[in-house]
Amino acid sequence: MNKYTLITIAIAAVTALALTQTTFPSFVFAQAADHDEHAGHDHPATAAPNEDTGQDHDTALKRTLENHADHDDEEASGHDDHNDHGGGEADSHDDHAGHDDEEEGAIRIDSATMKEYGIVVHEAGPGSLEQTLRLPGEVVFNADRIAHVAPSVSGIVQAVNHSVGDRVDAGEVMAVLSSRDLAAARSEYVAALARLTLAQENLSAKKDLYASRIVLAEENLARDERLLEGRVGTERQVLEARQTLREIRIGFDLEMLEVQQTIKEAQISMNQAESALHALGQSEAETKALVDLPDTALGEYEMRAPLDGIVIARELTHGEVVSEQPGEVPFIIADLSSVWVNLTVYQRDLIHVRAGMRVQIEVGHGIPDASGTIAFVSPALDEATRTATARIVLDNPDGLWRPGMFIKGIITTDTYQSALVLPRSALQEIEGRVAVFVQTEDGFEVRPVQIGRETDAAVEVAAGLKPGERVVVRNGFALKAEMSRGTLEHAGHAH
Numbered sequence: 001m002n003k004y005t006l007i008t009i010a011i012a013a014v015t016a017l018a019l020t021q022t023t024f025p026s027f028v029f030a031q032a033a034d035h036d037e038h039a040g041h042d043h044p045a046t047a048a049p050n051e052d053t054g055q056d057h058d059t060a061l062k063r064t065l066e067n068h069a070d071h072d073d074e075e076a077s078g079h080d081d082h083n084d085h086g087g088g089e090a091d092s093h094d095d096h097a098g099h100d101d102e103e104e105g106a107i108r109i110d111s112a113t114m115k116e117y118g119i120v121v122h123e124a125g126p127g128s129l130e131q132t133l134r135l136p137g138e139v140v141f142n143a144d145r146i147a148h149v150a151p152s153v154s155g156i157v158q159a160v161n162h163s164v165g166d167r168v169d170a171g172e173v174m175a176v177l178s179s180r181d182l183a184a185a186r187s188e189y190v191a192a193l194a195r196l197t198l199a200q201e202n203l204s205a206k207k208d209l210y211a212s213r214i215v216l217a218e219e220n221l222a223r224d225e226r227l228l229e230g231r232v233g234t235e236r237q238v239l240e241a242r243q244t245l246r247e248i249r250i251g252f253d254l255e256m257l258e259v260q261q262t263i264k265e266a267q268i269s270m271n272q273a274e275s276a277l278h279a280l281g282q283s284e285a286e287t288k289a290l291v292d293l294p295d296t297a298l299g300e301y302e303m304r305a306p307l308d309g310i311v312i313a314r315e316l317t318h319g320e321v322v323s324e325q326p327g328e329v330p331f332i333i334a335d336l337s338s339v340w341v342n343l344t345v346y347q348r349d350l351i352h353v354r355a356g357m358r359v360q361i362e363v364g365h366g367i368p369d370a371s372g373t374i375a376f377v378s379p380a381l382d383e384a385t386r387t388a389t390a391r392i393v394l395d396n397p398d399g400l401w402r403p404g405m406f407i408k409g410i411i412t413t414d415t416y417q418s419a420l421v422l423p424r425s426a427l428q429e430i431e432g433r434v435a436v437f438v439q440t441e442d443g444f445e446v447r448p449v450q451i452g453r454e455t456d457a458a459v460e461v462a463a464g465l466k467p468g469e470r471v472v473v474r475n476g477f478a479l480k481a482e483m484s485r486g487t488l489e490h491a492g493h494a495h
Contacts, residue, residue, distance in 0.1 A: 106443030107479055120474035121439050125467050127421030129455050131414040133352055135390070137343035137361075139405040142393065145335035147306045152281040154323040155179030155301055157316055162331070164314050168305040174331050175303045175316055182280060183299030186290055189273030190298075193291065196266035203259040210252035217245035309335040339401050341372065343390040343409045352413045353377060353390050360410040361392070367400050374411075416453060418460040419467065426473040427451075427459065428480050436465065437472040437479045444472065444479050 109119075155177030162174050221241035227233025277287050280301075290298070313332035316322070322330060341361055345353050355377055361370045372392035381388050392409075394401060426436050430446055438447045449464035465471070472479060 106440060106445045107437075107482055108443040109479075109482065117478040118475045119472055119478055121470050122473045124420055124422060124461070124465055124469050124471050126417070126419050127458065129416040129418060129421060129453055129458055129460060130412045131416070132455060132457075133349055133411045133413050134456075135343040135345060135349065135353075135409045135411065137341055137407045137409050139363075139394075139401050139403050139407060140340045140342055141334050141336075141403045142338050142340050145307070145309070145338060147309070147333045148329045149174055149303055149305065149331035149333060150324070150329050151177055151179075151301060151303055151322055152279070152324050153177070153179040153182045153301055154321070155182070155299075157318055157320045157322060158300070160314075160316055160318060162311050162314070164311050166311045168309065168311060168333060170305055170307050172305045173302045174305055174311075177301040177303070177322065178299050179301045180299060182301050185273065185276045185280060186293075186298040189270065189277055189287065190290055192266060192270035192273045196263065196270050199259060199263040199266045203256070203263060206252075206255050206259055210248065210255065213248045214245065214252065217241070217248050221245055303330065305331075305333055307333060307335055309333040334403075336396055336399050336402075339394050339396050339403060341392040341394050341401075341407060341409065343374075343392070344385070345377070345388040345390050347381065347386060347388075350377075350388055353388075353411060357411055359390075359392055361394065361407050362410065363401075363405055363407045370394060370401070416460075418453070420461040420465060421458050422461055422465075422471060423458050423473050424454070424456070426471055426476065428476050430480065430483075437476050438465070439470040439472070446483070 113119075114121075156179075157175060158178050159176040160174075161176075162168055162172075168174065221238070221244075224233050224237040224241045228235060228238050274287055277290075278284075310333065311331060312334045314330065315328075316330040322328060341359075343353075343359070353374065355374050357374045359372055359374060361372060363369075372394045374390050375393050376389075376391040378389040390409075422436065427449075428435055428437065428446075430448075433448045434451055435446050435448045437444045447464055450462045452460035452462035454460065
């Protein structure tokens with residue numbers, strides 16, 4: 001815009017002002033910016049605040065014309081400076097043209113940069129899509145490998161040998177109680193055993209006694225019979241000897257019946273006492289060893305671990321009185337070499353879940369994933385949650401799977417084969433479209449694609465890509481960032 005144009009605009013403005021002065025008491029006059037020729041330059045605005053005299057208007061007009069004249073001189077000088085710098089503006093436009101070519105064409109990066117950013121390229125090809133079902137779940141104790149250790153008798157705690165976290169072996173003594181009930185039961189057994197032993201000894205003694213008496217009576221009878229044959233003795237002596245032998249034998253039989261009855265009664269008493277001890281948790285070996293125990297030890301009750309495992313709960317202190325009543329559990333032992341994983345199955349997913357299906361179990365937090373087989377699906381839904389439970393028995397040799405952990409179970413319900421499958425990590429959203437980066441001879445180019453069936457891990461490419469083309473499958477965001485950076489640099493050079 002030259003000076004003559006500015007003068008023409010000023011004259012037209014003054015004329016318009018003169019025509020409207022009676023209606024508008026004041027006016028503001030400003031130079032309009034010409035964006036095609038003066039982009040980036042500010043133009044001062046000049047106001048005429050005095051509405052009473054034309055002198056002020058002339059002064060304002062003069063000042064405006066001078067300002068615009070100065071501005072045009074500066075602009076012309078600025079353009080001359082651009083030309084003096086070797087056609088800098090033209091060079092800048094040439095640079096923009098170069099950026100446009102880079103944005104519209106391929107993105108070029110070397111192999112070292114690809115390695116630095118972890119960009120992985122694979123050849124597109126056929127594959128399978130696994131339809132999966134993700135279910136929440138929780139790790140719980142294996143109810144088949146957990147034990148509540150409680151006493152079978154009431155007593156006072158004399159010793160506690162283990163606490164929470166201790167590993168114990170089956171049969172190991174957990175605690176010792178002093179029990180009056182146990183002492184009475186053991187005493188009864190010992191007494192019954194003594195009575196039985198005494199009855200058996202009495203039977204043996206009577207057998208020996210009657211055996212000797214029978215022998216003597218038989219010898220007397222034989223002697224009297226010899227005397228009678230020699231006409232020395234009488235027949236009466238023989239008859240008396242025979243009667244005596246008969247009476248001894250009858251007495252023996254009666255004594256044997258009486259002693260055997262006593263033995264049977266003692267045996268019954270001992271069996272009852274032994275059964276009572278077994279009911280209190282005492283083993284056969286412990287029962288047989290009672291005869292060697294001192295009387296002061298008859299009341300000691302040993303609480304033993306029923307299985308190998310870890311003590312996960314202890315509710316027992318020295319001097320405490322404990323009883324055999326239900327609800328009181330001094331110790332809980334769990335074998336964590338295997339645990340249960342209970343998956344929550346919603347009603348809509350029940351049709352897809354059945355026993356025998358393989359499940360991948362994820363918990364995160366650095367714990368490796370595990371896999372197992374569904375062993376059980378509950379036949380009824382929980383009334384409160386309206387969900388079923390699918391149970392997996394999971395081996396836990398390292399103890400990494402702790403009861404109480406929340407996990408995610410992934411079940412593959414179906415598998416599809418497709419001619420072109422990509423991992424989901426290959427997809428990028430560019431300008432609102434799903435696209436991938438394809439490696440060509442010129443670099444990496446953006447290729448919009450159409451997605452078919454998809455899973456959480458992979459997608460089927462229905463259009464936009466051919467088998468054999470090399471596609472970025474990992475860390476494509478680095479290329480997307482590079483492309484965005486080129487776009488921003490281009491916008492920064494725009495005039």
